[in-house]
Amino acid sequence: MSRTGRIGLTAAALLLAVTAVVGCSASAQTITITIHYSAFDPPRLTVPRGVPITFVLVNDDPIDHEWLIGDAAFHEAHRSGTQPGHAGVSTEVSLPALATVETTVTFADPGTLLYVCHLPSHESYGMVGELIVGG
Amino acid sequence: MRRPLLSLLAAASAILVTAAPALACGGLIGPNGPNGAVNLLRTTTFAGYTDGVEHYVTSFEFAGGGGSFGSITPLPGIPTDVVRGGDWTLQRLIRETDPVEDFAFRALGDGESAAADEAEVLLETTIDALDITILRGGGDEVGLWARNHGFRLPPDSPEVLDFYADRSPIFMAGAFDADAAAARGQALGDGTPVHLTIPTDNPWVPLRILGLGKTPGELVEADVYLLTDIKPALMPNAGAFAESDGLILDHSDAARESLLEDLRSDVGMEWVPDEAWLTKVVVSSGASELDFDLAIDASGAGRPSAIDAGYAPFGSNRAPGAPVALYLLLGAMMVIALPLLFDRSVRGASRTPPFAGA
Numbered sequence: 001m002s003r004t005g006r007i008g009l010t011a012a013a014l015l016l017a018v019t020a021v022v023g024c025s026a027s028a029q030t031i032t033i034t035i036h037y038s039a040f041d042p043p044r045l046t047v048p049r050g051v052p053i054t055f056v057l058v059n060d061d062p063i064d065h066e067w068l069i070g071d072a073a074f075h076e077a078h079r080s081g082t083q084p085g086h087a088g089v090s091t092e093v094s095l096p097a098l099a100t101v102e103t104t105v106t107f108a109d110p111g112t113l114l115y116v117c118h119l120p121s122h123e124s125y126g127m128v129g130e131l132i133v134g135g
Numbered sequence: 136m137r138r139p140l141l142s143l144l145a146a147a148s149a150i151l152v153t154a155a156p157a158l159a160c161g162g163l164i165g166p167n168g169p170n171g172a173v174n175l176l177r178t179t180t181f182a183g184y185t186d187g188v189e190h191y192v193t194s195f196e197f198a199g200g201g202g203s204f205g206s207i208t209p210l211p212g213i214p215t216d217v218v219r220g221g222d223w224t225l226q227r228l229i230r231e232t233d234p235v236e237d238f239a240f241r242a243l244g245d246g247e248s249a250a251a252d253e254a255e256v257l258l259e260t261t262i263d264a265l266d267i268t269i270l271r272g273g274g275d276e277v278g279l280w281a282r283n284h285g286f287r288l289p290p291d292s293p294e295v296l297d298f299y300a301d302r303s304p305i306f307m308a309g310a311f312d313a314d315a316a317a318a319r320g321q322a323l324g325d326g327t328p329v330h331l332t333i334p335t336d337n338p339w340v341p342l343r344i345l346g347l348g349k350t351p352g353e354l355v356e357a358d359v360y361l362l363t364d365i366k367p368a369l370m371p372n373a374g375a376f377a378e379s380d381g382l383i384l385d386h387s388d389a390a391r392e393s394l395l396e397d398l399r400s401d402v403g404m405e406w407v408p409d410e411a412w413l414t415k416v417v418v419s420s421g422a423s424e425l426d427f428d429l430a431i432d433a434s435g436a437g438r439p440s441a442i443d444a445g446y447a448p449f450g451s452n453r454a455p456g457a458p459v460a461l462y463l464l465l466g467a468m469m470v471i472a473l474p475l476l477f478d479r480s481v482r483g484a485s486r487t488p489p490f491a492g493a
Contacts, residue, residue: 038290061293062278097282098275117290124350125290 028052028104033067033115033129035095036060038122040067040115040129047107049133054104059095065122067093069105069115069131078118107133181225183362184338184433185406191331192220195265195311205286205310207277209299209344212335214269214307219262220328221401228360231394232386232415254280254306263327264316268308274300281308289348298343301449302442307331330403339443340429346422353422355381361414362390362398362407363433369416370430370439370446381420382429388413 029048033055034041047053057067068078069091078092090103107113110133117127181192189211254272261267270277274296281288286308299306309329316325345355361367371382390413399407416429430443441447 037294062275062296063282063288063290063292097279119290120287121348122290127290 028054030054030056032056032058034058034060035065035067035117035127038063038065038117038125038127040127043129044132045129046132046134049107049110049135052104052106054102055093056100056102057093057095058100059098062097064097064119065095065127066117066119067095067101067103067115068118069113071111071113075114075116075118078116079123081118107131109133110135181220181228181360183404183406184335184431185364185408187334187336188406189331189333189335189338190403190406191333192224192328193307193309193331194220194225194326194328195309205308207281207296207344207347208307208309209303209341210269210305210307210331210333211303211339212333213257213271213305214331214333216330216332217258217260217262217267217269218330218403220330221404222328224398224401224404225328227394227397227401228362229358231391231413232358232360252276252279253283256280257305262329264312264319264321265327265329266310266312267329268310270306270308271304272300272306273297273304277304277306277308284308284310286310292347295343295347298445299341302445338431338433339440340431342418342428343426343445345418346420346425349422351421351423355418355420355422355425357418358385359416359418359429361416361431362411363414363431364408364411365433365435366412367414368432368437368439369414370432370441370444371427381418381424383417383419384414385417386413386415 029051031045031047031053033045035058038061055067059065068075070078074091090105093101093103095101113131113133115129115131116123181190183190183192191210191214193208195206252272254270254276256268257271258269259267270280272280274293277300278288278292278296296306311327340359340361342357342359345357346353349355361369366387390411394413395407395409395411398404418425427445428443430439430441432439442449
């Protein structure tokens with residue numbers, strides 16, 4: 001193989017490797033959030049935008065909780081909401097006592113969102129987490 | 136004069152969480168009714184301890200509304216009996232330490248989850264409009280039982296239930312059916328006293344549970360009455376409270392004979408001793424500061440348990456358990472060490488209360 005050919009092959013290999021790395025970071029991710037003693041762990045997360053994120057929500061408490069993620073307007077609406085439960089919406093998850101639930105969300109826009117439990121007095125007790133969607 | 140030491144060790148301790156602005160022997164775990172009305176105004180508790188048996192009396196007071204409401208109370212042991220309590224014990228104790236108040240006797244009315252198992256139900260009974268269930272289980276099991284039986288526990292309950300279950304996995308859940316109370320003709324303020332008989336070696340008064348569901352700055356106020364054969368040693372502060380602790384030693388003196396006679400004449404109160412020491416501790420604390428219980432040593436040894444007060448985790452220095460475990464460990468070490476030493480040495484060389492109208 002000529003020198004030019006070897007250089008071309010090396011360049012192609014490097015390009016493939018870089019593409020593979022980028023491809024990895026853009027693929028679906030799984031994040032586990034545990035609820036213990038009515039607190040989210042971790043309380044702060046950063047995720048990339050445009051990537052499906054599967055949240056494994058583990059309720060370690062013997063009481064029901066919720067995991068609702070959205071912006072300020074979203075939470076304001078839920079603070080006075082009367083829905084007994086949430087189903088069919090990936091950003092609104094009801095978590096029965098001692099249960100584990102998975103949900104997958106793709107965040108299209110960068111920004112900061114909150115995940116909150118809106119059951120009575122749970123938010124004021126501290127059940128609030130922050131999720132930063134990267135650019 | 137006094138009873139023998141054994142009797143003293145099993146001294147009668149009477150606990151009353153009562154009156155004043157707010158009180159409860161247990162944490163409120165509702166509401167559950169269709170209208171969400173808070174209809175359980177308060178619960179009051181009395182416990183007496185003699186000859187290894189604690190007599191625990193709780194009164195649930197009807198405050199109107201509909202639906203159901205309840206409370207959950209940690210217990211130091213498994214009750215052998217749960218019956219309707221006496222009619223005037225709680226009120227008589229209040230009157231004893233608060234004589235200035237013009238106390239008017241009021242006759243008491245007749246009155247999918249499932250990752251873990253629910254708590255074991257040890258006993259169920261109904262007294263008037265009150266459904267009582269005695270449970271045994273860890274915090275998760277008791278919480279799950281309450282959740283599955285329609286009670287919405289507050290967010291601090293998982294931690295509080297674990298706090299108690301680590302020490303004693305016995306709880307009393309009381310569900311008050313306000314509709315049934317109304318149907319029975321119970322008027323506002325009518326109470327339903329419940330008397331539990333609990334064999335136990337370690338009497339203590341649950342205080343932390345009083346703050347269940349309250350916001351951190353919310354005030355918890357209660358009066359705790361203790362009746363013991365001798366002056367008890369208490370923890371926190373072993374009877375030398377300061378107001379900053381949220382506990383005030385309000386009364387500490389020999390119980391008058393008239394009080395003991397009155398208490399003894401109530402239903403199920405024949406166990407009250409001939410001589411006793413009356414202590415009143417006032418609880419006035421922010422909910423977040425009330426993270427302890429009241430440990431009692433009425434044996435005369437003057438050593439209330441830090442574990443029973445909630446200051447030390449269960450198993451850290453429990454008196455009967457620790458030495459046994461230590462001896463077992465030492466024994467095991469000896470079994471292992473002796474052969475080694477030997478080997479080395481070889482090789483190397485509808486009654487009328489007595490104070491009505493008084």
